[in-house]
Amino acid sequence: MKNNIYAVIDVETTGGGISGNRLTEICIVLLDGNEVTDKYTSLINPEKIIPHQITSLTGIDNEMVADAPKFHEVADYIDNFIRGAVFVAHNVNFDYNVLRNEFRALGKDFKRKKLCTVRLSRKLIPGLFSYSLGKLCSSINIPLENRHRAEGDTDATVILLQKLLKLDEGGKVITSFLHPHSKNATLPPHIPAEQINDLPEDPGIYLFKDRQHKIIYAGKAKNIKKRVLSHFYDKKSKEYHLGQETSYIDFETTGSELIALLLESDYIRKHYPKHNRAQKKPTRTYQIINYINQRGIIQLALGQTSKIEDSVYTFYSRARAQEMLEKLCEDFNLCPKYCTLQSNVKSCSHYRIKNCKGICTGVEAVDDYNKKVKKAILSLSTEKETYIIKERGREPGEQSFVLIKGGRYQGYGFVEPDAQICSFEEYEPYLKLQEPTFHTHQIINSYLNKKGMGNVVKREESTMA
Template identity: 70%
Template sequence: MNDQLFAVIDVETTGGGIAGNRLTEICIVLMKGAVVIDKYSTLINPEKHIPLQITALTGIDNDMVANAPKFPEVAKKIEEMTREAIFVAHNVNFDYNVLRNEFKDLGFEYSRKKLCTVRLSRKLIPGLFSYSLGRLCDSINIPIVNRHRAEGDTDATVILFQRLLSLDDDFKVIRSFLHAHSRQATLPPHLCAEQIYELPESPGIYLFKDKNHKVVYAGKAINIKKRVISHFYDKLSKEYQLGQETYYIDYETTGNELMALLLEAEYIRKYYPKYNQAQKRPGTIYQIISYVNQRGIIQLALGKTKLIRDSVGTFYSRAQATEKLEQLCEMFKLCPRYCTLQSNVEICSHYRIKNCEGVCDGSELVENYNEKVEAAIASLNRESSTYVIREKGRHYEEEAFVLVRDGRYLGFGYVDKNAQVSCIDDFEPFLKLQQATYHTNKILSNYVRKQGAPNILFFDDFSTAGPRPSQNVTQELFGMSC
């Protein structure tokens, strides 16, 4: 690689995330092998305001860049100077993505091979306390003049890169980082590549942790390794910032997606990670409520609340709740008007529900109608059942289960296929207790609605009673026959 061109680059920007960052300064040092052959440095007018906190860090203010060239004026020089070179920077993804976005705004695709001196340093100079440019240079006695200015940081990075080249016999490490199938250039600078290689390709959850081992993101995946890597290919500012703060990745396999969803919800509740936006607050819950109106008719209506309920029979969208009301109305021959499916009418005239027996026009006795409403309410109560959901285990010798009692989620566990499980109480030794929340209830509600009976075994209560015989489900669960 003695004849290979390297463009060592540092940029200063306006801040505001990858997508909103504009260049205020750039420095490029062109190297042939370890020898410097050219240098280019300039301020750039970002055509936007430079925040005070950025000026405090870099010393670059709006007056300094007012008469500087704009990016279109220097783009050709940058493209030509780096055309045959490998793009080298300390935390390369930041500099590279900012520069690429500037070219993208001009309608051009900027693409170069990349090397990150953070990741190279971690590999070739292991065991240092910190790999930030300032502390790393202090550790190995590299002088930095004009810190947080493009030229000063680039000059220090050039010396660092020359040291790294001298430590890499036959360029084995650099060649491995540049290999077409290597993900080194896309990985966050502080994350050890071995952590990625060791990730399983199976369902489960993963936790991104910062340098203090604090969880900053919790996610679920059908394929943990594939999903984790996808974060680092995402060009969104949020994903980039997440990568910058990630030092460690933990994971837990679950064997199936349902368990992964439930465990993800539990970890978000427990750790309240910085980069998880969803599931931090309960959403709106809809309930079917009943009351007696002035005519003595039991009327059904939708109630809306944000309180967390335990019942998985709760509805998590107005559409679901309305659909259930329509089903009850048809099944029990109720009046759409008194199920709040129609308003401002004396006699019902629903476009689809036509089997009202006339309580609205007086041809059906109120007493008879109310008996039908009470039967409908009773059917709703029966839906708060005790049941077990069966799913795939983490390996072929076990199966997973989720336990719900009287509509309340209790937790999940794993049972060896050879275990003697005869009744519902026998699941308790294998049960990992979990807290029921809005989100776990919503997950289970959606699962039951979509998957139906094949994976679910219902019980009459939580005692030693066997499965409910009226359910059209399998009579064997984990080898049991009740």
């Protein structure tokens, strides 16, 4: 392979993560050294519906691709067009993996040397505020037209690469990028070393797959490459068998450990990988219920149910439910006896809660007491808020987020660096819907307990960006 032949590539896709991302457009520009020699660009029929939020971002809709060639119709041409060239892209792993997966779906192997203009720019043009394509082009005066279309982004990346080639006198930096040094490891027999070299050192999830591309293990990591290698360094029997059965490794960067945890849980729930520990969920949940007793007093109690509710305020342990009931009793000056915290007593005598106003002894009027109970019940429903947890994205300037609506986990998304978010609703086009479960509830609650509310933005807050 000649290292001075480059194929600068940008792809547009349907979105959908590792398993569902299909090509909708591709542009390739060939360079011999610093000179452009050829160009190929085409819409691609993804053979699936393009989501509305993707159309809003790229402008590519289902009608535009209806008569475009399907990938299998142009695969051989693309393969030959870039044969012998270094695969170059801005954030190269995304474009490379999309194209590799398209070839893989056809039963074809796709391997190329890769060069990332994001990482190369950080090395050769240090100190910039952002290395997203839009911000980078603005910083160094590269024209960028027709943003988020393959040809427009590729043309800008070509100019960027030409500038970088001139900055790298003698080509020492680029040569080092094309021959990366990685830790030595005894790799399982079916995994090419290139797949290990391709792994990023970023937060995200990784998937071990067998020869039939079936997921046999899903994991999350702060550093994907380091975590994957740790499986192969581990000499335990289960790790050995995992390595022996693995033929492919896929990954998805998230920028956020929270999203990595949520994605890991989702893959385990959907695919039941044989080497993952089964996710157990409780067989009982607890609710705070209310009823009117013989005196006309609204009484609170704990109710047990076998129905698993997915709200982040569902109680999955009796202790947690009792703790909330005690808090309501304290905060609203309720009676421990009528909150079922004491039984078989004529009047309350709780060891800790001492603020009862006398409903149990006839001092407080029933109507006055019931008004307080209704406020306590209302407080439970208003706690089920709609809010966003904001985290860092996959690259500088990008923002990731997790959406909770009415107390229920909705999904996650990534907001590009150039986007201007001025209202809560403007996050939703970037949202990738996910199913709430007991485990997502646990993950989000654990995050909030550990991190607090510093990254949380509630719907009623006016400034979102």
